Amino acid sequence: MFDIRAVRDAPEAFDEAMRKRSFDPAAQRLIDLDDARRAIVTRLQEAQTRRNASSKAIGRAKAAKNEAEAARLIEEVATLKADIQKDEDAEREASAALEAALASLPNIPLDDVPEGEDEAANVELRRVGKPPAFGFRPRWHDELGEALGMMDVEKAGQIAGARFTILTGKLARLERALGQFMVDLHTGEHGYTEVSPPLLVRDAALFGTAQLPKFAEDQFRTTDDRWLIPTAEVPLTNLVRESILEAEALPMRVTALTPCFRSEAGSAGRDTRGMLRQHQFTKCELVSITTPETSLDEQERMTGCAEAVLKALGLAYRVIVLSTGDMGFGARRTYDIEVWLPGQGTYREISSVSLCGDFQARRMGARYRPGPDAPPQYVHTLNGSGVAVGRALVAVMENYQDEDGGIRVPDVLVPYAGFDRIEPDKG
Known part of the structure; x- marks a missing residue:
C-alpha cells in the first residue's frame, strides 16, 4: 500500500x-x-x-x-x-x-534490484559448498522414498488428490526432526522468539500481508469465510497490526513451525513429481519487524540465518537476488536461497527472504514511536523461510543417498531423529 x-x-x-x-x-x-x-x-x-x-x-x-x-x-x-x-x-x-x-499495485523495488520480466534476469550473488560427487546415478527423492516403502504418493492421491504425500516410519520422523532442529537453531542462536499462531485467519490478515485481494485464487478458504494460512508470515506479521510499538521493542523477531496450505492455482503442470510443490507442507518461518534505518541490514542478517540451516546440514546452495519481474507482490527486494538437488542436477528454491519496507505496515496500521515526543511512523517488515521443511527433507534424501538406496542422516539431525541412517529393505 x-x-x-x-x-x-x-x-x-x-x-x-x-x-x-x-x-x-x-x-x-x-x-x-x-x-x-x-x-x-x-x-x-x-x-x-x-x-x-x-x-x-x-x-x-x-x-x-x-x-x-x-x-x-x-x-x-x-x-x-x-x-x-x-x-x-x-x-x-x-x-x-x-x-x-x-x-492493487505492487511494492516499489529497491534501486539495486535487477530489472527484468522473469527469473531469467535474476542475479546470482554467491555459491556455498560443493555438490557431492556420486559414483552412480543419484536418484530423485521420490524414487528413494518409494523404494524404502516410506513415501506413498499414490495413497495420498486416493485420500486427498494430487500434490499430497504420505510419509511413514523413519522418513516421517526425519521430517519432524528437521523442523525441530530449525526452530531450536533460530531461537537458540539467532534470537527469534517461537510463536504458535492460528492456522486460520480472516480477510484482514491476508490483506495486511498482501495476499488479498490479488492472490485469492492461490489460497484455500473455509466454509466460515476464514483462510488456511499459505505461510506463517501471515499470522506472525499481523501480530503488530493496529499497534504503535515503542522503539525499544524493535527489532522484533519471531519464528513459527507450521503447516502451510496453497492451492497452487498458477502452477498447473509444474513440479508435479514428488514433494517439490505441495498443497500442504511444513515450513519454519522467520519474521522481523524493524525500523526503516535497520531494515536493509536485517535482510542480510535474516538471509544468514536461513543459510545457517543449510550449512549445518552440509548442503550446497546458492543465493540469488530476484529481478523486478520475479519477486513477490509485496517485496522491495528478495533473496532466494536455492539448494543443490543431485537427482535433478540443479539448484531449487528452499528459502525466500523478502524486505517489504512499510508496504505491509500501511495495510495493517503497524507503527512505532521513534522517541517519547515523536509522531508514530510505520515499521518495516521482513519475512523469510528458515527453511521449507519438505524441501529440506528432499535435499537431505538426495544429497545423503548411497548406491544401495539408503540415506545417511546428517550429524546435526541425529540427536533429533534418534538414528543415523535409514536402511533400505534388503528383502
Missing part, C-alpha cells in the same frame, strides 16, 4: 517504478481518484460549515420572533443535512475506490 501524497509528490518516479514491475502507469489515475475524493471532502466541509451557521441563525431568528426567517433556515438546514448525508456516502465510496486502486 502506498501513501497517495508520495504519489502526488513524484508521479514520474512512481510510474517508472511500476514500469519496472511490468505494470502500466498508474500515477495519474490515482491522482484523479484522489482529486475526486478531495472535491467531495471540500464540498462536505463547506456544507457542514453552512449547516452549523444556519443552525445558529435559527436560534437568533426565533429570539427575534422572525418566524418566516426561522422557517426558511430550518428548511435550509434540512436540505443541507440531506446533501451532507449524500456526500458522506460519496466520500466513503471515493475513499474505498482510491484504497482499492492503491492496494
Whole structure:
C-alpha cells in the first residue's frame, strides 16, 4: 500500500517504478481518484460549515420572533443535512475506490534490484559448498522414498488428490526432526522468539500481508469465510497490526513451525513429481519487524540465518537476488536461497527472504514511536523461510543417498531423529 501524497509528490518516479514491475502507469489515475475524493471532502466541509451557521441563525431568528426567517433556515438546514448525508456516502465510496486502486499495485523495488520480466534476469550473488560427487546415478527423492516403502504418493492421491504425500516410519520422523532442529537453531542462536499462531485467519490478515485481494485464487478458504494460512508470515506479521510499538521493542523477531496450505492455482503442470510443490507442507518461518534505518541490514542478517540451516546440514546452495519481474507482490527486494538437488542436477528454491519496507505496515496500521515526543511512523517488515521443511527433507534424501538406496542422516539431525541412517529393505 502506498501513501497517495508520495504519489502526488513524484508521479514520474512512481510510474517508472511500476514500469519496472511490468505494470502500466498508474500515477495519474490515482491522482484523479484522489482529486475526486478531495472535491467531495471540500464540498462536505463547506456544507457542514453552512449547516452549523444556519443552525445558529435559527436560534437568533426565533429570539427575534422572525418566524418566516426561522422557517426558511430550518428548511435550509434540512436540505443541507440531506446533501451532507449524500456526500458522506460519496466520500466513503471515493475513499474505498482510491484504497482499492492503491492496494492493487505492487511494492516499489529497491534501486539495486535487477530489472527484468522473469527469473531469467535474476542475479546470482554467491555459491556455498560443493555438490557431492556420486559414483552412480543419484536418484530423485521420490524414487528413494518409494523404494524404502516410506513415501506413498499414490495413497495420498486416493485420500486427498494430487500434490499430497504420505510419509511413514523413519522418513516421517526425519521430517519432524528437521523442523525441530530449525526452530531450536533460530531461537537458540539467532534470537527469534517461537510463536504458535492460528492456522486460520480472516480477510484482514491476508490483506495486511498482501495476499488479498490479488492472490485469492492461490489460497484455500473455509466454509466460515476464514483462510488456511499459505505461510506463517501471515499470522506472525499481523501480530503488530493496529499497534504503535515503542522503539525499544524493535527489532522484533519471531519464528513459527507450521503447516502451510496453497492451492497452487498458477502452477498447473509444474513440479508435479514428488514433494517439490505441495498443497500442504511444513515450513519454519522467520519474521522481523524493524525500523526503516535497520531494515536493509536485517535482510542480510535474516538471509544468514536461513543459510545457517543449510550449512549445518552440509548442503550446497546458492543465493540469488530476484529481478523486478520475479519477486513477490509485496517485496522491495528478495533473496532466494536455492539448494543443490543431485537427482535433478540443479539448484531449487528452499528459502525466500523478502524486505517489504512499510508496504505491509500501511495495510495493517503497524507503527512505532521513534522517541517519547515523536509522531508514530510505520515499521518495516521482513519475512523469510528458515527453511521449507519438505524441501529440506528432499535435499537431505538426495544429497545423503548411497548406491544401495539408503540415506545417511546428517550429524546435526541425529540427536533429533534418534538414528543415523535409514536402511533400505534388503528383502
